[in-house]
Amino acid sequence: LTQTLASEFGPQNVRVNAVLPGAIETEMYREMNDTPDKAAFVTNLHALKRVGRPEEVARSVLYLASEDSSFVTGTALLVDGGLSITRT
Numbered sequence: 001l002t003q004t005l006a007s008e009f010g011p012q013n014v015r016v017n018a019v020l021p022g023a024i025e026t027e028m029y030r031e032m033n034d035t036p037d038k039a040a041f042v043t044n045l046h047a048l049k050r051v052g053r054p055e056e057v058a059r060s061v062l063y064l065a066s067e068d069s070s071f072v073t074g075t076a077l078l079v080d081g082g083l084s085i086t087r088t
Contacts, residue, residue, distance in 0.1 A: 006074030015073040017064045022080030023051040047082020 006016040023029060023042050029051065033039040043050055060079045063069055078084055 002076055003074040010073060015064075015069075017069075017072060017074070018076040019057065019060055019064065020076050020078050020080060020084075021052060021057045022046055022078075022083035024057055025051045025053055045083055045086055046080070047086050050081065052079065052081055 002016055002018045009016060023046065029042075033042055057079050060077055064072065064077065
C-alpha cells in the first residue's frame with residue numbers, strides 16, 4: 001500500500017512512507033507485560049535486548065516529515081530494535 005500510494009502521488013510531490021515499530025514502552029505495553037517473566041520474554045525478542053521508547057518512534061516520524069528525507073518515499077522504516085531480524 002505504501003509503495004502504491006507513493007507511486008500514485010509522487011508526481012504531485014507527495015511522499016508516502018510507513019513507520020513499523022516494535023514493542024514500545026507505553027501504558028498498554030506495561031499492562032500487557034505486567035510480570036518480570038513477560039517483560040523479559042518481549043525484551044529478549046529484540047536484537048537490542050530492550051523495548052523502544054515513544055520518543056524514538058517520534059524522532060523517526062519527525063525525520064520522515066522533515067526536509068532531511070525529501071528524497072525518501074515508498075519505504076517502510078523499521079523502528080523495532082531488531083525485532084524483525086531475531087529468531088526465537
